[in-house]
Amino acid sequence: MVPLSHYLFLSAVLFMTGAVGVLTRRNAIIVFMSIELMLNSVNLTLVAFSSFLGNVTGQMLVFFVMTVAAAEAAVGLAIIIAIYRRKQTVNLDEINLLKW
Amino acid sequence: MDLLEPIIKIAVVLGALLTASAIVVLFDRKFSAYIQNRYGPNRVGPGGWMQSIADVVKLVMKEDIVPKAANRFVHDLAPMISITVALTTFAVIPFGDTIPLFGKEYNLIIADVNVGILYILAMTGMGVYGLTLAGWSSNNKYSLFGGLRSSAQLISYELSMGLSLIGVIMIAGTLQIDDIVRSQTGYWFGWIPQWNVISQPIGFITFFVASFAETNRLPFDLPEAEPELVGGYHTEYSGMKFGLFFLSEYANMIVSSALITALFLGGWHLPFAETWGLDPLVLALLKIGAFMFKMFIIISFYVVIRWTLPRFRYDQLMNLGWKVMLPVSIANVLATGVVMLWLTR
Amino acid sequence: MDLYTISFYMFAVLLLGSAIVVVFSRNIVRAAFALMITLLSIAAFYVLMMADFVGIVQLLLYVGGILVLILFGVMLTNRQISVDIREGAIQTIPAVIVTSTIGGILAGAIWSTAWPMREAARSVAATAPVIGEMFLTTYLLPFEVASVLLLVALVGAALIARRERKS
Numbered sequence: 148m149v150p151l152s153h154y155l156f157l158s159a160v161l162f163m164t165g166a167v168g169v170l171t172r173r174n175a176i177i178v179f180m181s182i183e184l185m186l187n188s189v190n191l192t193l194v195a196f197s198s199f200l201g202n203v204t205g206q207m208l209v210f211f212v213m214t215v216a217a218a219e220a221a222v223g224l225a226i227i228i229a230i231y232r233r234k235q236t237v238n239l240d241e242i243n244l245l246k247w
Numbered sequence: 248m249d250l251l252e253p254i255i256k257i258a259v260v261l262g263a264l265l266t267a268s269a270i271v272v273l274f275d276r277k278f279s280a281y282i283q284n285r286y287g288p289n290r291v292g293p294g295g296w297m298q299s300i301a302d303v304v305k306l307v308m309k310e311d312i313v314p315k316a317a318n319r320f321v322h323d324l325a326p327m328i329s330i331t332v333a334l335t336t337f338a339v340i341p342f343g344d345t346i347p348l349f350g351k352e353y354n355l356i357i358a359d360v361n362v363g364i365l366y367i368l369a370m371t372g373m374g375v376y377g378l379t380l381a382g383w384s385s386n387n388k389y390s391l392f393g394g395l396r397s398s399a400q401l402i403s404y405e406l407s408m409g410l411s412l413i414g415v416i417m418i419a420g421t422l423q424i425d426d427i428v429r430s431q432t433g434y435w436f437g438w439i440p441q442w443n444v445i446s447q448p449i450g451f452i453t454f455f456v457a458s459f460a461e462t463n464r465l466p467f468d469l470p471e472a473e474p475e476l477v478g479g480y481h482t483e484y485s486g487m488k489f490g491l492f493f494l495s496e497y498a499n500m501i502v503s504s505a506l507i508t509a510l511f512l513g514g515w516h517l518p519f520a521e522t523w524g525l526d527p528l529v530l531a532l533l534k535i536g537a538f539m540f541k542m543f544i545i546i547s548f549y550v551v552i553r554w555t556l557p558r559f560r561y562d563q564l565m566n567l568g569w570k571v572m573l574p575v576s577i578a579n580v581l582a583t584g585v586v587m588l589w590l591t592r
Numbered sequence: 593m594d595l596y597t598i599s600f601y602m603f604a605v606l607l608l609g610s611a612i613v614v615v616f617s618r619n620i621v622r623a624a625f626a627l628m629i630t631l632l633s634i635a636a637f638y639v640l641m642m643a644d645f646v647g648i649v650q651l652l653l654y655v656g657g658i659l660v661l662i663l664f665g666v667m668l669t670n671r672q673i674s675v676d677i678r679e680g681a682i683q684t685i686p687a688v689i690v691t692s693t694i695g696g697i698l699a700g701a702i703w704s705t706a707w708p709m710r711e712a713a714r715s716v717a718a719t720a721p722v723i724g725e726m727f728l729t730t731y732l733l734p735f736e737v738a739s740v741l742l743l744v745a746l747v748g749a750a751l752i753a754r755r756e757r758k759s
Contacts, residue, residue: 159695170691171684177620191637207726
């Protein structure tokens with residue numbers, strides 16, 4: 148039988164992987180995917196708690212996280228594509244107009 | 248572990264689905280020929296009935312040509328995704344009432360998932376990958392156009408497809424497809440069968456139209472519009488990989504006709520069959536027959552419409568999806584809610 | 593080792609392996625595919641924990657929706673698919689420090705807490721009606737706010753992505 152802590156460790160490792168991606172990668176889309184990884188690890192934790200404690204509220208929170216992720220995907224990718232159209236790059240180091 | 252029963256069911260359904268696809272291909276060609284006043288395939292076998300087998304043999308024997316500039320891995324993966332999605336969708340569709348065999352009742356459904364409808368919507372969502380990736384990985388502008396069009400089309404029509412099902416879900420009060428079929432038992436005024444097509448006419452029409460778009464059939468076959476895009480997303484495919492796309496298109500057609508039957512046309516219900524006093528086994532077989540007959544009617548409808556309506560233009564397609572289908576299906580949800588509230592008051 | 597445990601570890605390996613490919617891959621298309629595998633194995637975990645509704649919504653929303661958008665982003669912003677997009681790792685040392693701190697804190701918290709040793713739900717109970725009920729009663733306001741958020745995102749994305757008209 149898999150105890151709760153194994154699920155928690157799994158999602159902690161997944162979260163750390165996503166954090167490394169956000170911090171080290173320069174391609175905006177890869178950073179975006181890493182953020183999705185982090186959101187998913189949080190979802191996994193929520194569902195694990197919900198399942199082990201017998202309380203559905205955790206699964207409810209997952210839906211709100213997913214909503215935010217969907218909104219983020221729509222707007223974030225629209226921004227990335229708009230930037231690409233203007234500057235022909237998605238490298239985060241070259242998108243520095245506000246860093247004067 | 249009682250694994251034997253699902254394995255046998257999967258084998259039977261898979262075999263039946265693939266055979267049915269081959270038969271539907273032939274039926275499509277024959278019927279099209281009839282509509283266009285020509286013969287159609289008539290050389291292989293008596294009356295051309297072996298044509299599909301000859302086609303399969305030909306496709307298997309052909310060389311698999313991959314363009315030099317293509318992304319090999321994705322190019323191979325795309326048809327696999329398409330066929331997997333097309334075949335696995337059938338797992339949650341009940342094609343008959345419980346059948347008594349060897350002194351035990353068997354459910355005629357592979358997986359009675361309790362979120363069956365969402366499973367089907369999720370699977371159609373995955374179907375986007377096959378076409379998009381095929382279009383993109385070929386590295387050919389016509390393929391890319393086909394792939395992009397198909398994903399835009401599928402995403403747009405998936406919305407109205409899902410929303411037109413909400414009325415059915417509200418009436419049945421469940422997401423389980425078997426329960427939805429069972430909720431269509433009984434008769435209004437003693438003679439009108441309680442099928443969802445009667446209580447949900449607008450939902451039926453929007454779902455039917457959306458299913459045309461989801462299966463890329465005319466008048467919605469823009470992803471592979473021959474006059475403009477050569478072959479669309481499968482321009483660069485040959486041999487059995489093309490065969491898989493072709494097969495998945497027809498399997499999709501069969502699956503969506505089965506879905507329409509199960510959700511709107513009462514599934515395996517045969518009106519008044521219970522009152523005939525038949526043997527349970529005969530009755531169960533009759534019900535499977537009724538299911539297949541309803542599917543056949545829907546498939547014939549697909550073919551008739553294919554040769555009746557011209558292809559949409561791309562902007563017309565998007566306008567229809569977003570400005571007509573979506574508002575109509577949302578209004579249908581609202582209307583269903585109001586009527587249900589009024590009836591139960 | 594029962595089937596449950598075996599599938600847990602199998603999907604755990606799949607999940608972490610594909611997540612590592614997402615983060616460290618040089619090929620962005622490969623990263624997108626690895627993300628697909630990651631999301632699918634997360635859905636598998638939901639199913640293992642008998643959260644069927646969440647699992648299917650994960651498929652519907654993440655795999656069928658968000659990932660398609662990401663693939664679109666990849667296709668529209670990447671001309672040469674085999675190009676090296678790594679462009680050198682930046683801030684490696686600060687990243688390692690920050691991540692290992694987070695990991696240490698999380699691991700410490702997980703180790704030191706006495707988790708209730710209840711078994712995960714193993715029976716098939718429909719979660720969809722319960723979740724639907726809660727959405728329309730206790731969590732009605734967040735639910736409505738979430739729908740407004742989606743509407744705003746829809747309008748905003750359409751506005752940003754629209755080609756500017758030359759006036």
